[in-house]
Amino acid sequence: MERRDFLKQSVFASGITLIPSFLKGMEFLSPNQLSGYKNVIIIQLSGGNDGLNSIIPISNDIYHNLRPSIAKKATETLKITNDLAFNDSLKEIARLYDSGEVAILNNVGYPNPNRSHFRSTDIWQTASQTNQYLSTGWVGRYLDANCQNSYQAIEVDDSLSLAMKGNKINGIAVSDPNQLHNNTREPFFKNIVKHTSKDMLDEDNQGYLYKTMLETYSSASYINETSKIYTTNTVYPQNPFAKHLKTIADFIISGLKTRVFYSTLGGFDSHVNQLTSQDRLLKVYSEGVGALVKDLKKNDRFKDTIILTFSEFGRRVKQNGSRGTDHGAANNAIVIGGALKKPGIYNELPNLADLDANGDIKYTIDFRSIYATILNNWLDVDDHTVLQKNFSKLGFV
Numbered sequence: 001m002e003r004r005d006f007l008k009q010s011v012f013a014s015g016i017t018l019i020p021s022f023l024k025g026m027e028f029l030s031p032n033q034l035s036g037y038k039n040v041i042i043i044q045l046s047g048g049n050d051g052l053n054s055i056i057p058i059s060n061d062i063y064h065n066l067r068p069s070i071a072k073k074a075t076e077t078l079k080i081t082n083d084l085a086f087n088d089s090l091k092e093i094a095r096l097y098d099s100g101e102v103a104i105l106n107n108v109g110y111p112n113p114n115r116s117h118f119r120s121t122d123i124w125q126t127a128s129q130t131n132q133y134l135s136t137g138w139v140g141r142y143l144d145a146n147c148q149n150s151y152q153a154i155e156v157d158d159s160l161s162l163a164m165k166g167n168k169i170n171g172i173a174v175s176d177p178n179q180l181h182n183n184t185r186e187p188f189f190k191n192i193v194k195h196t197s198k199d200m201l202d203e204d205n206q207g208y209l210y211k212t213m214l215e216t217y218s219s220a221s222y223i224n225e226t227s228k229i230y231t232t233n234t235v236y237p238q239n240p241f242a243k244h245l246k247t248i249a250d251f252i253i254s255g256l257k258t259r260v261f262y263s264t265l266g267g268f269d270s271h272v273n274q275l276t277s278q279d280r281l282l283k284v285y286s287e288g289v290g291a292l293v294k295d296l297k298k299n300d301r302f303k304d305t306i307i308l309t310f311s312e313f314g315r316r317v318k319q320n321g322s323r324g325t326d327h328g329a330a331n332n333a334i335v336i337g338g339a340l341k342k343p344g345i346y347n348e349l350p351n352l353a354d355l356d357a358n359g360d361i362k363y364t365i366d367f368r369s370i371y372a373t374i375l376n377n378w379l380d381v382d383d384h385t386v387l388q389k390n391f392s393k394l395g396f397v
Contacts, residue, residue: 007048010261011202014172018174019064023109024029024214027064027115029125030133032090034104034236037193037304038259038304038305038306038378038379038380039252039258039259039260039261039262039301039304039305039306040123040260040261040305040306040307040308040378040379041161041262041263041292041305041306041307041308042139042260042261042262042263042307042308042310043223043263043264043285043289043307043308043309043310044121044124044161044262044263044264044265044266044309044310044311044312045265045268045281045285045309045310045311045364046264046265046266046268046311046312047117047266047267047269047270048120048122048269048270048276048311048312048313048315048327048328048331049073049268049276049278049281049282049310049311049314049331050270050314050315050325051291051311051314051331051332051361052067052074052314052315052317052350052361053067053070053071053085053087053274053275053278053315054086054087054090054278054282054358055084055085055086055104055106055332055334056072056077056084056085056086056336056368057083057084057349057350057352058072058074058077058079058083058084058085059082059083060083060349060352062317062352062353063317063352065319066318066352067152067318067319068318069319069323070085070275070319070324070325072085072322075086078090078094079090079114080094080253080345081345082120083349084345084349085235086297087278087282088281089278089279089283089284089286089343090279090282090283090285090329091286091290092199092286092287092289092290092337093286093289093290095290096289096290096293096336097332097343097344099172100291100340100343100344101336101337101338101340101343102334102336102340102343102344103335103336103340103342103343103344103346103396104332104333104334104344104345104346104351105332105333105334105335105346105347105365105370105394105396106332106345106346106347106348106350106362106365107330107347107348107350107362107364107365108330108331108333108334108363108365108366108367108370109308109313109314109329109330109331109361109362109363109366109367110123110130110363110366110367110368111129111130111363111366112130112131113313113329113360113363114130114313115313115327115328115329116327117269117312117327118174120313121162121312122134122162123128123309124161124164124312124367125137125138125161125162125314126138126162127367127368127371127386127388129385132377133167135317135395136165136166136167137161137162137164137166137373138165138386138387139153139163139164139166139260140163140164140165140166140169140170140171140173141155141385141386141387141388142166142259142260142375142379142381142386143164143166143168143169143170143171144166144167144168144169144379145382145385145386146379147169148168148169148217148331149219149221149257150169150171150172150216151219151223151256151257151258152171152257152258152259152260152316153171153172153175153258153259153260153262153352154171154172154173154223154248154251154256154258154260154261154262155171155174155261155262155263155264156171156173156174156175156244156245156247156248156261156262157173157175157263157264158171158173158175158345159173159360160173160256161264162351163262164262171260171262171355172216172223174223175247177223177224177227177245177246177247178224181190185330198299201311209374211265213314221382223256224253226251226254226255226256227250227251227256227285228254229249229254229255229256230250230253230254230299231250232246232249232250232253232295233386234246234249234291234295234298235286235291236291236292236295237284237291239284239288240289241263241265241284241285241288242284242287242291244263245263245288245291245292246292246295248261248263248290248292249292249295249296252296253295253296253299253301253322259379265281265284265285265288266342267281268281268311270315270322270324270325270327271320271322271325271326272322272324273323273324274320274324274325278330278383285309289307289309289336292307293336295305296338297338302337302338303338303339304338304339305337305338306335306336306337306339306340306374306378306397307332307334307335307336307337308334308335308368308370308374309333309335309336310331310367310375311331311335313327313328313329313330313331313347314328314329314330314331314332314360314361315327315358315362316328316358316359317355317360317361318359319350328360329356329358329360329361329362329363330350330360330361330363330364331363333334333367333370335370335396335397337397338397339397341395341396341397342395342396343396346394346395346396347364347365348364365394366391366392367391368387368389368391369391369393369394371383371386371387371391372387372390372391372392372393372395373393373394373395373396373397374397375387375392375396376393379395383387393395
């Protein structure tokens with residue numbers, strides 16, 4: 001029996017008959033109806049990770065002078081070039097870099113940067129201008145324009161980020177496929193699904209709620225049944241972030257028809273005693289990603305995957321009085337993948353002799369150019385439709 005036939009029989013045997021008939025056609029898409037088999041995993045380092053102490057301008061005197069007690073020493077780093085080094089908590093990322101599977105993009109940001117966690121996160125997640133407020137995220141608009149099902153963008157978490165919300169289709173939040181499936185099979189949920197008709201799915205808030213519940217019900221069966229096809233034997237670290245990455249690997253290797261995955265690692269707001277907390281979190285990030293890549297490689301899916309890591313802003317170049325750093329502006333972003341066209345240091349290092357009026361790094365790459373590149377060059381869709389403006393494409397994929 002072919003896997004596609006197995007999936008159909010398995011899912012339809014799981015109680016899917018309660019779904020109204022007009023939704024059944026949404027359940028399964030053949031491969032030629034999809035945008036492709038390439039995947040994007042987005043990782044947000046929430047709180048504003050300090051890029052200067054992650055990917056370190058180790059030979060820059062200004063860096064050391066402005067950070068007398070938190071600048072990294074050479075013995076605490078992993079050399080990239082004579083001028084640049086990884087934080088030594090990023091051992092797995094450094095190994096991938098040495099294999100030609102990492103691109104480092106410096107000075108990533110946007111005009112008139114906002115230093116509020118909430119607002120800057122909204123800007124990154126919606127791909128808006130600084131003074132523009134959008135109710136849809138860039139991944140949600142990708143779903144609206146190119147997809148038919150919520151499960152084509154999954155956030156591995158208990159709640160859905162603004163990035164994943166569209167006008168017509170939202171992504172779906174899943175931390176445990178089995179639990180999601182069980183929750184949607186509770187009598188109250190099933191009763192609503194059973195008695196919902198097409199004329200109830202109008203554009204008001206109640207109609208939107210019904211539509212979201214139906215999509216969740218429909219997606220829950222598909223995700224739960226498909227994810228059972230593969231369970232990894234790769235050893236992942238024992239922490240929630242690594243568990244989420246393991247779930248993403250299971251989804252990808254099982255053949256789930258998802259194009260975009262989203263995950264978050266929080267805690268990077270390092271105003272006080274930064275070194276200990278940041279090093280610990282970077283190790284969690286690095287070891288989790290290292291296990292994920294190992295899993296994908298073992299199953300020949302790494303070549304079809306790129307991993308984008310960003311933070312909503314960087315940190316102030318000068319340390320504060322509490323052995324930490326305050327909110328900054330431009331930062332580095334990391335792209336990891338098995339099919340990068342331009343791995344390595346993608347562009348110029350931060351110019352610490354030419355900071356903005358607040359003492360922050362100036363941006364030279366608009367973050368939306370990264371999105372445009374992923375949409376156009378990797379997912380093979382019209383980036384202008386999603387981003388609502390033209391942005392230059394970069395050459396990392």
